[in-house]
Amino acid sequence: xxxxxxxxxxALTGLPMVREGDALAALIxxxxxxxxxxxxxxxxxxxxxxxxxxxxxxxxxxxGVTPSPRAMELAAEVGKDPxxxxxxxxxxxxxxxxxxNLLIMEHRLGFVMANAGVDQSxxxxxxxxxxxxxxxxxxxxxxxxxxxxxQEMSGVRIGVVINDSFGRAxxxxxxxxxxxxxxxxxxxxxxxRPDLFGRTLEVSIIGxxxxxxxxxxxxxxQADEARPVVLVRGLDWSAPxxxxxxxxxxxxxxxxx
Amino acid sequence: xxxxxxxxxxALTGLPMVREGDALAALIxxxxxxxxxxxxxxxxxxxxxxxxxxxxxxxxxxxGVTPSPRAMELAAEVGKDPxxxxxxxxxxxxxxxxxxNLLIMEHRLGFVMANAGVDQSxxxxxxxxxxxxxxxxxxxxxxxxxxxxxQEMSGVRIGVVINDSFGRAxxxxxxxxxxxxxxxxxxxxxxxRPDLFGRTLEVSIIGxxxxxxxxxxxxxxQADEARPVVLVRGLDWSAPxxxxxxxxxxxxxxxxx
Numbered sequence: 350x351x352x353x354x355x356x357x358x359x360a361l362t363g364l365p366m367v368r369e370g371d372a373l374a375a376l377i378x379x380x381x382x383x384x385x386x387x388x389x390x391x392x393x394x395x396x397x398x399x400x401x402x403x404x405x406x407x408x409x410x411x412x413g414v415t416p417s418p419r420a421m422e423l424a425a426e427v428g429k430d431p432x433x434x435x436x437x438x439x440x441x442x443x444x445x446x447x448x449x450n451l452l453i454m455e456h457r458l459g460f461v462m463a464n465a466g467v468d469q470s471x472x473x474x475x476x477x478x479x480x481x482x483x484x485x486x487x488x489x490x491x492x493x494x495x496x497x498x499x500q501e502m503s504g505v506r507i508g509v510v511i512n513d514s515f516g517r518a519x520x521x522x523x524x525x526x527x528x529x530x531x532x533x534x535x536x537x538x539x540x541x542r543p544d545l546f547g548r549t550l551e552v553s554i555i556g557x558x559x560x561x562x563x564x565x566x567x568x569x570x571q572a573d574e575a576r577p578v579v580l581v582r583g584l585d586w587s588a589p590x591x592x593x594x595x596x597x598x599x600x601x602x603x604x605x606x
Numbered sequence: 607x608x609x610x611x612x613x614x615x616x617a618l619t620g621l622p623m624v625r626e627g628d629a630l631a632a633l634i635x636x637x638x639x640x641x642x643x644x645x646x647x648x649x650x651x652x653x654x655x656x657x658x659x660x661x662x663x664x665x666x667x668x669x670g671v672t673p674s675p676r677a678m679e680l681a682a683e684v685g686k687d688p689x690x691x692x693x694x695x696x697x698x699x700x701x702x703x704x705x706x707n708l709l710i711m712e713h714r715l716g717f718v719m720a721n722a723g724v725d726q727s728x729x730x731x732x733x734x735x736x737x738x739x740x741x742x743x744x745x746x747x748x749x750x751x752x753x754x755x756x757q758e759m760s761g762v763r764i765g766v767v768i769n770d771s772f773g774r775a776x777x778x779x780x781x782x783x784x785x786x787x788x789x790x791x792x793x794x795x796x797x798x799r800p801d802l803f804g805r806t807l808e809v810s811i812i813g814x815x816x817x818x819x820x821x822x823x824x825x826x827x828q829a830d831e832a833r834p835v836v837l838v839r840g841l842d843w844s845a846p847x848x849x850x851x852x853x854x855x856x857x858x859x860x861x862x863x
Contacts, residue, residue, distance in 0.1 A: 354616060354617040354619055354825065354833065355614065355615065355616045355617070355825075356614070356615040356821075356824060356825055357612065357613070357614045357615075358612065358613040358614075358615075358840075359611060359612045360611040360612070362611055446861045446862075448861070453861070459776075460776075461775070461776040514812070517774070517775075517813070517855075518718070518774075518775045518776075518855075518860070518861070518862040519716075519717075519718040519775075519854070519855050519860060519862070520783070520813060520816065520853050520854065520855055521793060521811060521813070521852065521853055521854070521855050521859075522792075522793045522794075522811045522812050522813030522814070522816065522853060523811065523812055523813060524781075524812075524813045524816045524817055524820070525817060525820075526777070535779075536778060536779045537779075554778060554779045554780065555771070555779050555780055555781075555823075556774070556777060556778065556779030556780060556781045557779070557824075559777065559779065559781045559820070560781055560782060560820040560821065560823050560824050561824065563781070563782075563816070563817040563820035563821060564613075564817065564820060564821030564824060566812075566817050567613060567814075567817045567818065567821060567841065568611065568612075568613055576611065583615075584824065595778065596777050596778055596779060597776070597777065597778070598774075598775075598776050598777055598778050602778075603775070603776060604703045604705070604710070604775070605703075605775040605776070605862045
């Protein structure tokens with residue numbers, strides 16, 4: 350039996366407001382130190398999408414957006430700002446469902462999510478401008494880069510997960526999910542392993558990165574109390590590292606298009 | 607800002623194999639004591655569906671199942687044992703998707719899940735019989751009963767979540783989800799709370815019980831190392847308690863039927 354019987358999570362308390370160009374790894378290292386935490390091998394650092402996007406300058410001023418005829422039509426259908434819809438379309442490959450006040454999109458990275466992740470909340474208004482925040486351009490790469498830098502600074506080997514909150518098809522409420530990861534298996538395949546009675550397990554590919562993302566989300570908060578970085582200690586894995594790219598169900602397997 | 611900045615989870619190590627009629631609360635209390643853990647106010651005990659079902663005697667011997675014509679037809683379509691399909695149908699209100707080796711059902715409690723939760727793994731074979739395990743009859747009620755008993759024994763007020771692993775429409779791998787809960791808000795509604803810049807949050811109902819279920823799942827394991835009870839300490843909530851029943855998206859809101 351594995352020794353992995355306890356797990357501890359800490360939300361970092363001293364992270365400053367993140368701005369474009371900020372070196373996230375350095376901010377996180379400072380906040381860890383202030384909270385008296387030193388990274389250890391197999392620690393996983395979970396970072397909210399919002400601050401990764403902000404550091405990468407993925408804000409967009411809607412004043413500079415000219416909606417296409419398609420965006421105007423869709424905006425009228427769902428009752429949203431046509432410029433916001435234009436930004437959503439520019440991040441998407443497909444409208445999955447459109448209803449009043451609801452746009453479920455397939456993001457260009459394959460994520461099926463509200464508004465293709467183009468978010469209006471928690472973005473600082475600037476001179477009355479209306480700004481939105483897009484997902485990082487390549488969240489797996491962002492996670493890899495953050496991991497490399499944190500490893501350089503700490504000398505230990507860690508995992509990184511970038512999380513966001515998604516709605517679900519058949520359940521109310523959002524749940525933390527991974528949109529990027531590095532240094533750990535996004536999926537853990539336990540097929541072929543015996544169950545308690547020696548029979549082969551049936552359902553046996555685990556969305557490991559998503560479960561980590563959800564766990565961290567419990568500590569992050571959503572509103573004015575946001576704590577966008579969570580350290581997870583106690584996880585164990587033996588499978589080779591794969592990215593969140595592996596978590597996205599290919600179109601050919603999607604029964605709910 | 608809330609003080610809720612750390613979370614600790616323990617998987618109980620000394621739980622015996624659960625059998626029909628077992629008093630789960632007593633088994634859990636004993637295992638907690640052996641692991642040196644005493645329940646505190648606001649602790650949440652997460653229990654795997656499998657042992658709740660076993661304790662409640664929700665096993666079914668397929669030898670005693672006579673498949674209906676409909677079950678035989680569906681079994682041929684998906685390539686499953688017609689008696690297993692009969693058991694699945696008896697637990698369901700609707701076939702959501704049927705494909706070779708895949709049956710996504712709407713369980714009578716509203717859960718959209720593979721095989722309506724009728725599981726062949728981790729059930730002890732008995733004299734060569736093939737037995738399957740059904741979900742608890744009323745998992746919210748099971749959670750309430752377990753909570754009441756654990757509270758009586760401990761004198762503290764806790765939450766209980768019963769979890770299972772579900773596949774997702776657009777993501778590969780399973781993720782822990784709540785099928786029953788008691789003593790905590792299954793959903794936390796943060797609508798109307800301001801974001802970091804005073805603007806009202808957009809996506810803001812959180813599947814709290816599901817995030818707890820996913821976090822616990824990280825420690826439970828899936829195969830021969832199964833640890834079906836996890837204690838979660840450090841969660842906080844102010845919303846009134848609601849059950850998992852609240853987490854199920856009503857048919858009228860389901861865009862993916």
